[in-house]
Amino acid sequence: QVQLVQSGAEVKKPGASVKVSCKASGYPFTRYFMHWVRQAPGQGLEWMGIINPSGGSTSYAQKFQGRVTMTRDTSTSTVYMELSSLRSDDTAVYYCTSGCSGGRCYPDYWGQGTLVTVSS
Amino acid sequence: QSALTQPASVSGSPGQSITISCTGTSSDVGGYNYVSWYQQHPGKAPKLMIYDVSNRPSGVSNRFSGSKSGNTASLTISGLQAEDEADYYCSSYTGSFLFGTGTKVTVL
Numbered sequence: 001q002v003q004l005v006q007s008g009a010e011v012k013k014p015g016a017s018v019k020v021s022c023k024a025s026g027y028p029f030t031r032y033f034m035h036w037v038r039q040a041p042g043q044g045l046e047w048m049g050i051i052n053p054s055g056g057s058t059s060y061a062q063k064f065q066g067r068v069t070m071t072r073d074t075s076t077s078t079v080y081m082e083l084s085s086l087r088s089d090d091t092a093v094y095y096c097t098s099g100c101s102g103g104r105c106y107p108d109y110w111g112q113g114t115l116v117t118v119s120s
Numbered sequence: 121q122s123a124l125t126q127p128a129s130v131s132g133s134p135g136q137s138i139t140i141s142c143t144g145t146s147s148d149v150g151g152y153n154y155v156s157w158y159q160q161h162p163g164k165a166p167k168l169m170i171y172d173v174s175n176r177p178s179g180v181s182n183r184f185s186g187s188k189s190g191n192t193a194s195l196t197i198s199g200l201q202a203e204d205e206a207d208y209y210c211s212s213y214t215g216s217f218l219f220g221t222g223t224k225v226t227v228l
Contacts, residue, residue: 037166044123044220045158045166045209059215097165097166101168101171101177104172108168108177111165113165
């Protein structure tokens, strides 16, 4: 079955960077685009961007342009999301999500989430 | 882009039907049939419940249905059950995802 397994919780200081991984299994890695979505404590969902595991092309939400980098390693079926210049309001659970429901390919598989805490 | 607007909370008794609204603009909800709905239980990842306004992924109960009129989309849950108590988010998927503000559904 499809599984997206994310790396563990992180605690970072303001100004630092964090790199979260998402290892996919149960399907051909390059078949589905991978999205990243985050959720601050008690808040709603926020889309960060998307990566095509096949060619590595990316598209980022305007809010994160210049601070986020999404990459992939096809040899390990893993996607990475790196966020730099961390601030306290970047404290959130970060999810990877992939799959394809419908012609527009809505992602329907989610990782378990990775809590990133930014605190001095 | 501002988040799509949802009511903060909706409640209903078991067996009843409830409807959650999701209001956007002609640039997102109103302009395309790319509305989806997600259910999220506390501490869990979201789950896709509806896509393309009214389609259900395999395995999702037919008690969940979606519709759209103008710039407002709606999710209806019929035959409300205790397990439906969760947060629900709408989204518009037009190249990027724009999510709604979220609605907490309480089963009385």
